[in-house]
Amino acid sequence: MDRDEELLRGRIYGQDHDDPRQGPQPGRDYAELVGGPLDGLLLDITGWTKGEIDTGVALPTELGQFGAGGRAMYDPRPGDPRPCDRRRWDWSGDTP
Numbered sequence: 001m002d003r004d005e006e007l008l009r010g011r012i013y014g015q016d017h018d019d020p021r022q023g024p025q026p027g028r029d030y031a032e033l034v035g036g037p038l039d040g041l042l043l044d045i046t047g048w049t050k051g052e053i054d055t056g057v058a059l060p061t062e063l064g065q066f067g068a069g070g071r072a073m074y075d076p077r078p079g080d081p082r083p084c085d086r087r088r089w090d091w092s093g094d095t096p
Contacts, residue, residue: 011023011040011041011042012024012030012041012042012043012044013033013038013041013042013043013044013059014044024042027046028044028046029044029045029046029048029087030042030043030044030045030046030087031043031045031053031074031076031087031088031089032087032088032089033059033072033074033089033091034074034077034088034089034090034091035090035091036064036072036074036091036093036094037061037063037064037065037072037091037094038059038061038063038072038074038091039091043057043059043074043089045087053076053087054076056073056074056075056076056089056092057073057074057089058071058072058073058095059071059072059073059074064094065094066094066095066096069096070094070095070096071094071095071096072091072093072094073091073092073093073094073095074089074090074091074092075089075090075092076088076089077089077090
């Protein structure tokens with residue numbers, strides 16, 4: 001794992017890099033992003049409905065195939081046995 005990957009692991013998507021609360025917070029629900037440009041980041045899904053969670057997301061990122069303005073798509077892993085507070089979502093591609 002290179003230094004950039006190491007810095008991203010366990011961090012929350014969308015959180016400022018100098019935020020003093022850089023890791024997961026108690027009482028929050030997270031999806032672990034697996035694969036793709038946001039691999040290892042956690043997405044805070046606290047308060048999301050089942051429908052929102054089942055749909056997955058297209059997250060803005062400059063790290064994907066399309067650079068600035070592009071989005072990385074992540075979908076919940078079917079049958080993931082992990083607890084609700086740390087589900088895994090798999091990368092399904094990038095979109096402009």
